[in-house]
Amino acid sequence: MLTRKQHELLTFIQTRLESSGISPSFEEMKEALDLKSKSGVHRLISALEERGFIRRLANRARALEVIREPDTASPRTAPRGPAPVKPVAPAPATLREPANDVIEIPLHGRIAAGAPIEAMEGATMLPVPAALLGPGEHYALEVSGDSMIDAGILDGDMALIRRTDVARDGEIVVALVRGEEATLKYLRREKGMVRLDPANAAYDPQFYTPGEVQVQGKLAGLLRRYH
Structure with missing residues (x-):
């Protein structure tokens, strides 16, 4: 209802x-x-x-x-x-006029794309084009580091995150490690362990027990500033 x-x-x-x-x-x-x-x-x-x-x-x-x-x-x-x-019948096909609708989502500090650093502290609001977001609750984090460059995620990018505590293997997630530090990595499970994989050959995967890692969201999109 x-x-x-x-x-x-x-x-x-x-x-x-x-x-x-x-x-x-x-x-x-x-x-x-x-x-x-x-x-x-x-x-x-x-x-x-x-x-x-x-x-x-x-x-x-x-x-x-x-x-x-x-x-x-x-x-x-x-x-x-x-x-x-x-x-109901679909609306008749017609030429839609362009629009720049935006919504504001919380911007929670910086998140590492290298060694884990703190995240989710403080909150300002970030205007985001509505077309970049699907259903669900979202927040944004500023990326720090270069360990995800092969996935097209660069230092200084704004990662748009859909809030969730579950994810499938191979998805890029915000992982809270040991309740203290957060990082942006590929999530995989291997032999009873959680593996957080970078997208840069210069970095090694990180291994943790399931109890040490909490998924806080999945990558939904990126915003990038050009200077």
């Missing part, structure tokens, strides 16, 4: 698509729902996407498609349980 805000946002998006064929911007959605920030819009969109009501069209920041919609009953007030859903 959708929350009232989720229901309102889904209805607003569907109405805009039917009238113009163009998804509303994050700013328009924020104002329509009387929210304080675009981060709230991002969370609502992620929730609707996870529940299968909308989907994002690849490589288009403002391209949302409504897959299904609730009926006209208000959310959480229908007399007989959850509001049923019905399929």
Whole structure:
């Protein structure tokens, strides 16, 4: 069952698509729902996407498609349980206007792409193009070091991290080592041990017991400044 805000946002998006064929911007959605920030819009969109009501069209920041919609009953007030859903036709194909919608995510210090260093201390906010982020909660870390250069991760990059405590072998993760230091590495499991692999032949893999390593997130994207 959708929350009232989720229901309102889904209805607003569907109405805009039917009238113009163009998804509303994050700013328009924020104002329509009387929210304080675009981060709230991002969370609502992620929730609707996870529940299968909308989907994002690849490589288009403002391209949302409504897959299904609730009926006209208000959310959480229908007399007989959850509001049923019905399929809706995709919005007519049309040329989407470019957009630069951004959301702000926490920026938590620096993280090593070499020897582990501290992370997750303090927090400022980093504006990020919404198209770079999928569903879920995200934060950013500034990369320090060169041990992941063969994966295209350079010193000074901003690593965009999806918060999670689970990961599959071969994924690039933020690993908290012994509860004190965090590092950005490939995660692999080998003979009862956790192996954190660099992407630079000049560095050796790091081996730990499972109890010494806690996954704090997975790499979702990168931002790079050019000077």
